Amino acid sequence: xxxxxxxxxxxxDISTPSAxxxxxxxxxxxxxxxxxxxxxKKIFDVxxxxxxxxxxxxxxxxxxxxxxxxxxxTQFVDIGCGLPTTGAVHEIAQAVNPDSRVLYVDxxxxxxxxxxxxxxxxxxxxxxxxxxxxxxxxxxHPHATRLLDRDQPLAVLxxxxxxFVPDSDDPAxxxxxxxxxxxxxxxxxxxxxxxxxxxxxxxAAELYRNSQNPAxxxxxxxVAAMLTGFELVDPGLVFVPQWRPADPRDAEDAERCSFxxxxxxxxG
Numbered sequence: 001x002x003x004x005x006x007x008x009x010x011x012x013d014i015s016t017p018s019a020x021x022x023x024x025x026x027x028x029x030x031x032x033x034x035x036x037x038x039x040x041k042k043i044f045d046v047x048x049x050x051x052x053x054x055x056x057x058x059x060x061x062x063x064x065x066x067x068x069x070x071x072x073x074t075q076f077v078d079i080g081c082g083l084p085t086t087g088a089v090h091e092i093a094q095a096v097n098p099d100s101r102v103l104y105v106d107x108x109x110x111x112x113x114x115x116x117x118x119x120x121x122x123x124x125x126x127x128x129x130x131x132x133x134x135x136x137x138x139x140x141h142p143h144a145t146r147l148l149d150r151d152q153p154l155a156v157l158x159x160x161x162x163x164f165v166p167d168s169d170d171p172a173x174x175x176x177x178x179x180x181x182x183x184x185x186x187x188x189x190x191x192x193x194x195x196x197x198x199x200x201x202x203x204a205a206e207l208y209r210n211s212q213n214p215a216x217x218x219x220x221x222x223v224a225a226m227l228t229g230f231e232l233v234d235p236g237l238v239f240v241p242q243w244r245p246a247d248p249r250d251a252e253d254a255e256r257c258s259f260x261x262x263x264x265x266x267x268g
Contacts, residue, residue, distance in 0.1 A: 012109045012110055012113075013212070014033045014035060015035060016035065016210075016211065016212050017033075017035050017036045017038075017039040017040075017210065017211040017212065018036065018108050018110070018211060018212045018213060019082075019108075019164060019208070019211060019212070019213035019215075020080075020082040020083060020106060020108035020110065020111045021033065021036040021083070021108070021110060021111075022036050022039065022040055022043075022211065023054055023082050023083070023160070024036075024082065024083040025037055025040045026040065026050055026051045026053075026054035026055075027051075027054050027055065027058060029083055031083045031110055031111075031114055039207060039210060039211060042207055043204045043207050043208075046200055046203035046204055046207065047198075047200045047201055047203060047204035049198065049200075049201075049256060049258075050204060052256065052257070053193070053257060053258060053259055054160075056240050056241050056250075056257050056259065057159065057160050057191055057240055057257075057259050057261075058087075059240075059241075059250075060159065060189075060191055060240035060241075060243055060259070060261045061089070061157060061159045061160075061189065061191075062087050062092055063243065063244055063245075063246065064155075064157065064159070064189035064243070064261075064263050065089050065092045065093055065155070065157065065189070066092050066096065067233075067244065067263060068093075068155040068187045068189065068263070069092065069093045069096035069097060069100060069155075070096060071187070072153075073093075073100075073153055073154060073155045073186075073187060074093075074097050074099055074100045074101065074152075075100070075101045075102075075103075075147065075148050075149065075152065075153075075154040075155070076089055076090075076093055076100065076101070076102045076103070076154065076155045076156075076157060077102075077103045077105065077138070077144075077148070077154060077155070077156045077157065078102065078103070078104050078105065078157045078159075079105045079106075079132050079138070079156065079157065079158050079161060080105070080106060080132055080158065080159070080160065080161030080164075081104040081105060081106050081111065081115065081127070082106060082108070082111050083110070083111050083114055083115070089102050089104070089157065090102040090104075090119070090122060090124070090125040094124065099124070100124065101124045101125065101147040101148065102124065102125040102126075102147070103125075103126055103127075103128065103138075103141075103143060103144055103147050103148060104119075104125070104126070104127040104128070105127070105128055105129075105130050105132070105138055106127070106129065106130075107129060107130065107131045107132075109129065111127075112127050112128070112129045115127035124147070125147075126143040126146075126147060127143075128141045128143050128144070132158070132161055132162070132165065132174070133165065133169055133174060135174075135177050135178055135181055139181060150181075150183065151183060152183060153182075153183050153184070153185035153186040153187070153266075154182065154183070154186050154187075155186065155187045155188075155189060156178055156182060156186070156187070156188050156189070157188075157189045158175070158178070158188065158189070158190050159189060159190065159191045159261075160191050160192075160193070160259070162174075162175070162190070162192050162226070163192050163193045163215050163216055163217065163218065164213045164214070164215060164216070165216070166214075166216055167216070171226055172225055172226045172228070175188070175190075175226050175227070176228075176229060179229050179230060179266055182266045183266070184266050184267055184268050185265070185266065186265070186266040187263055187264065187265055187266070188227075188230055188263065188264045188265075188266070189261075189262075189263050190226075190227065190261065190262055190263070190264065191240055191259050191260065191261035191262075192218060192223045192226070192259070192260055192261075193205075193215070193217060193258060193259050193260075194217055194218060194219060194220060194223065194258055194259070194260055195217040195219075195258065196219055196220055196258065197255040197256075197258055198255075198256070198258040201217065201258050202217060205217050220237065220260055223237065223260045224237050227262060227264055230262075230264025230265065230266065231264060231265045231266075231267050232262050232263070232264045232265075233262075233263050233264070233265060236262060237260055237261070237262040238254070238260065238261065238262070239251075239254040239255060239257045239258075239259065239260060239261070240254075240257055240259045240260070240261035241254040241257050242254045243261050243262070243263070
């Protein structure tokens with residue numbers, strides 16, 4: 001993928017890797033640049049499990065979306081959506097209920113530009129450029145007011161993104177703000193990387209300091225504390241391959257993942 005591609009916004013910084021484009025590369029996508037690929041290869045050298053982590057985390061996102069849709073949720077907000085791949089949230093949700101509406105959110109211009117292209121013929125889905133740390137700008141955006149009925153339950157998907165939020169920005173308080181903005185009966189799908197079981201993930205996190213998005217590892221207890229106030233559905237907070245796997249064999253050796261995930265319900 002070259003910087004001359006017509007859909008790439010002029011303001012995109014292709015000289016510094018971004019988390020969204022790195023994730024796209026891990027998943028085998030083409031919407032990344034040479035600087036992203038160079039850093040990804042350095043990450044693979046110290047942490048070869050990284051593509052596996054990306055794959056099982058994306059699979060968790062899909063299962064969580066399907067679960068929420070099957071509970072009757074018809075409106076979704078995917079925050080830190082990255083670059084959509086096959087089986088994106090709108091495809092899964094609208095397969096369960098064609099009337100489902102999806103708002104994608106990312107602060108990466110390449111992710112937003114590409115999403116705009118693939119969603120241009122879908123009037124029940126849209127993408128906005130905004131930051132996870134500013135819920136008011138997300139819910140107050142014209143696309144949000146068009147697609148979302150805030151008086152009805154919705155699913156907020158915050159998958160593989162909060163580990164880019166430093167402690168100084170109070171990630172637990174940030175999730176509480178989202179919880180308080182969600183109608184009872186709503187759901188949060190959440191995942192976060194940890195160094196609990198794979199020590200070398202810390203070396204990968206160190207390399208992320210050379211990107212636009214430094215990463216912050218947290219323990220299971222720290223991740224669990226962020227979910228205070230949500231009623232976790234079974235099986236609770238687990239490694240993402242263990243969260244309602246399509247095939248029990250998918251959960252074997254789940255600690256290779258180092259991503260914790262959960263789905264929580266807003267009860268009041």
